[in-house]
Amino acid sequence: xxxxxxxxxxxxxxxxxxxxxxxxxxxxxxxxxxxxxxxxxxxxxxxxxxxxxxxxxxxxxxxxxxxxxxxxxxxxxxxxxxxxxxxxxxxxxxxxxxxxxxxxxxxxxxxxxxxxxxxxxxxxxxxxxxxxxxxxxxxxxxxxxxxxxxxxxxxxxxxxxxxxxxxxxxxxxxxxxxxxxxxxxxxxxxxxxxxxxxxxxxxxxxxxxxxxxxx
Amino acid sequence: xxxxxxxxxxxxxxxxxxxxxxxxxxxxxxxxxxxxxxxxxxxxxxxxxxxxxxxxxxxxxxxxxxxxxxxxxxxxxxxxxxxxxxxxxxxxxxxxxxxxxxxxxxxxxxxxxxxxxxxxxxxxxxxxxxxxxxxxxxxxxxxxxxxxxxxxxxxxxxxxxxxxxxxxxxxxxxxxxxxxxxxxxxxxxxxxxxxxxxxxxxxxxxxxxxxxxxxxxxxxxxxxxxxxxxxxxxxxxxxxxxxxxxxxxxxxxxxxxxxxxxxxxxxxxxxxxxxxxxxxxxxxxxxxxxxxxxxxxxxxxxxxxxxxxxxxxxxxxxxxxxxxxxxxxxxxxxxxxxxxxxxxxxxxxxxxxxxxxxxxxxxxxxxxxxxxxxxxxxxxxxxxxxxxxxxxxxxxxxxxxxxxxxxxxxxxxxxxxxxxxxxxxxxxxxxxxxxxxxxxxxxxxxxxxxxxxxxxxxxxxxxxxxxxxxxxxxxxxxxxxxxxxxxxxxxxxxxxxxxxxxxxxxxxxxxxxxxxxxxxxxxxxxxxxxxxxx
Numbered sequence: 059x060x061x062x063x064x065x066x067x068x069x070x071x072x073x074x075x076x077x078x079x080x081x082x083x084x085x086x087x088x089x090x091x092x093x094x095x096x097x098x099x100x101x102x103x104x105x106x107x108x109x110x111x112x113x114x115x116x117x118x119x120x121x122x123x124x125x126x127x128x129x130x131x132x133x134x135x136x137x138x139x140x141x142x143x144x145x146x147x148x149x150x151x152x153x154x155x156x157x158x159x160x161x162x163x164x165x166x167x168x169x170x171x172x173x174x175x176x177x178x179x180x181x182x183x184x185x186x187x188x189x190x191x192x193x194x195x196x197x198x199x200x201x202x203x204x205x206x207x208x209x210x211x212x213x214x215x216x217x218x219x220x221x222x223x224x225x226x227x228x229x230x231x232x233x234x235x236x237x238x239x240x241x242x243x244x245x246x247x248x249x250x251x252x253x254x255x256x257x258x259x260x261x262x263x264x265x266x267x268x269x270x271x272x273x
Numbered sequence: 274x275x276x277x278x279x280x281x282x283x284x285x286x287x288x289x290x291x292x293x294x295x296x297x298x299x300x301x302x303x304x305x306x307x308x309x310x311x312x313x314x315x316x317x318x319x320x321x322x323x324x325x326x327x328x329x330x331x332x333x334x335x336x337x338x339x340x341x342x343x344x345x346x347x348x349x350x351x352x353x354x355x356x357x358x359x360x361x362x363x364x365x366x367x368x369x370x371x372x373x374x375x376x377x378x379x380x381x382x383x384x385x386x387x388x389x390x391x392x393x394x395x396x397x398x399x400x401x402x403x404x405x406x407x408x409x410x411x412x413x414x415x416x417x418x419x420x421x422x423x424x425x426x427x428x429x430x431x432x433x434x435x436x437x438x439x440x441x442x443x444x445x446x447x448x449x450x451x452x453x454x455x456x457x458x459x460x461x462x463x464x465x466x467x468x469x470x471x472x473x474x475x476x477x478x479x480x481x482x483x484x485x486x487x488x489x490x491x492x493x494x495x496x497x498x499x500x501x502x503x504x505x506x507x508x509x510x511x512x513x514x515x516x517x518x519x520x521x522x523x524x525x526x527x528x529x530x531x532x533x534x535x536x537x538x539x540x541x542x543x544x545x546x547x548x549x550x551x552x553x554x555x556x557x558x559x560x561x562x563x564x565x566x567x568x569x570x571x572x573x574x575x576x577x578x579x580x581x582x583x584x585x586x587x588x589x590x591x592x593x594x595x596x597x598x599x600x601x602x603x604x605x606x607x608x609x610x611x612x613x614x615x616x617x618x619x620x621x622x623x624x625x626x627x628x629x630x631x632x633x634x635x636x637x638x639x640x641x642x643x644x645x646x647x648x649x650x651x652x653x654x655x656x657x658x659x660x661x662x663x664x665x666x667x668x669x670x671x672x673x674x675x676x677x678x679x680x681x682x683x684x685x686x687x688x689x690x691x692x693x694x695x696x697x698x699x700x701x702x703x704x705x706x707x708x709x710x711x712x713x714x715x716x717x718x719x720x721x722x723x724x725x726x727x728x729x730x731x732x733x734x735x736x737x738x739x740x741x742x743x744x745x746x747x748x749x750x751x752x753x754x755x756x757x758x759x760x761x762x763x764x765x766x767x768x769x770x771x772x773x774x775x776x777x778x779x780x781x782x783x784x785x786x787x788x789x790x791x792x793x794x795x796x797x798x799x800x801x802x803x804x805x806x807x
Contacts, residue, residue, distance in 0.1 A: 101630070107784050130386075132329045132333070133289070173321065
């Protein structure tokens with residue numbers, strides 16, 4: 059049949075190798091067994107960039123555009139990144155940014171896009187950082203807590219309020235956290251109440267405010 | 274969507290819209306049409322976040338929705354539209370050259386916001402212009418409206434598809450998604466608005482102590498007023514028209530490089546006359562008679578009719594075939610071959626890339642193959658007058674990089690290799706596609722590198738920003754030279770050097786991105802012109 063080659067066992071190509079330009083018997087270039095390198099050396103240096111007024115102006119436009127986009131309400135930054143290093147100024151910057159909230163034209167969007175009114179109201183209420191939340195049990199717990207705290211000073215209730223401000227928009231997390239904080243503080247109270255059984259001043263002072271039974 | 278395109282889209286979305294929008298945008302690009310719940314499920318993000326991100330993307334014309342059967346709305350991301358974000362500076366600059374600062378700001382506001390009503394645009398632009406003017410002067414709304422109308426008349430901005438009017442007494446419940454209709458006739462019609470007013474200057478620092486309450490009050494005032502008269506009529510930038518303009522610019526400058534200034538002016542006139550009559554993807558413009566061209570030449574040019582005829586004949590006979598003669602009536606009917614022009618531009622780009630990458634000898638072989646279409650190994654060596662070994666080496670280099678391909682022509686039906694012709698050839702379309710893919714990869718690499726450089730010096734950048742803020746506030750409250758000097762010295766000399774070199778690098782990378790985008794434009798226009806539109 060075709061192409062038995064010059065001798066048995068010797069490697070031969072199936073076609074006339076002169077067709078692609080190698081002379082007979084000439085050494086062929088080595089076969090490469092690795093993938094191409096990641097940064098292959100280029101034979102020639104790249105041509106320098108175009109310079110000129112137009113290019114400079116477009117460069118400035120590009121950088122300005124990028125900067126403006128970051129300030130627009132359309133830029134939704136990842137919440138986790140923002141809180142890496144808490145800055146004092148962040149509180150004020152965020153309030154200003156929220157005043158620029160963008161509301162899309164709902165007539166042009168599918169109905170499912172609109173956030174349902176129930177969640178919208180809840181979000182607004184937690185933002186106000188006032189004590190009236192939609193959940194009534196949290197109300198009661200808070201009131202109890204505030205009454206208890208009057209003896210300990212007003213610092214703790216301020217802390218609570220600041221913590222509420224920080225947790226805007228995460229209503230459920232906020233409620234959970236508040237309950238957890240209350241538990242912490244309650245435990246402290248229990249500890250104090252149960253450990254020091256004597257001490258007339260102490261017992262007299264707490265008896266007036268506590269609604270819970272002494273252990 | 275190729276991997277390179279997807280990567281580039283996600284980088285662009287992240288830079289301009291943030292991580293959350295980027296995740297959802299990339300997911301939609303990768304997976305195609307999806308309804309809301311599936312997106313939330315697959316990306317494992319809360320429904321709220323997905324809704325917000327989709328609203329932003331729809332606002333910027335990057336995602337569209339469609340109502341499918343059974344009331345399900347599916348969202349589709351437009352990958353090619355996301356890639357246009359690279360070209361925004363070019364659009365804004367073009368608007369500036371054509372319509373000066375007002376046009377520039379109008380286009381910039383529209384690009385920043387996606388879509389806006391005319392009254393909102395006019396107000397914002399007037400405010401911005403007033404900021405830059407001297408104290409006491411303000412920008413009148415009327416001037417800005419005029420520029421807006423001119424932009425609409427030349428089709429650079431267009432109306433968005435209209436949402437249907439909802440009547441209060443409709444018996445049926447409203448559909449889950451409004452079907453937006455694009456009315457061809459009204460697309461460039463400017464509503465009749467009586468915009469009276471002047472731009473407002475932002476108040477200085479002293480007044481802004483009560484500023485936090487004032488914006489809220491102002492917002493409530495705006496809400497309580499009636500909706501603006503052009504409520505519901507949104508405008509967006511007409512990207513295709515800008516592309517048409519860039520294409521015309523490229524053709525005119527190509528003719529100017531090849532021949533002379535006068536012929537380029539003639540071609541420019543011809544293209545200007547066919548702006549409105551020819552659709553953007555027509556293979557050639559409408560035939561124009563030599564008399565018409567003569568009448569429409571710009572006023573400054575005083576060439577005699579015979580000279581014009583000679584120029585036209587020269588242009589028509591040129592082997593590049595930018596201009597063709599389609600008839601003899603009216604002194605000769607001439608057309609501009611748009612598709613052929615785009616093909617020549619793409620080919621010239623390819624040639625220049627081969628030259629810069631492999632050397633001028635390879636470029637000679639490449640041009641030879643373009644001219645002769647198919648050549649055997651031996652013929653290449655003979656025609657190019659290059660020694661056999663080198664020619665072989667160069668051909669194989671180009672073959673391995675896919676600039677050149679092999680065509681087999683069998684002599685016998687059994688395709689025996691010893692009895693087959695192997696011809697080298699250049700397929701411009703596939704080479705163009707390959708290069709376009711490479712361009713996308715390069716831009717993605719450039720953006721990554723730029724982000725890396727910025728991240729490395731993030732601390733230093735923040736420090737310098739703080740120092741600048743302190744300096745600015747101190748200057749505003751009036752501080753002595755000595756104090757200002759002290760604060761400037763907070764940044765040491767080597768840090769200053771580092772900042773300088775960072776700035777230089779970032780500028781260089783940004784400029785490179787802009788220029789790669791120019792190549793992307795040429796290649797994309799060529800490839801689009803070869804795709805047959807149904």
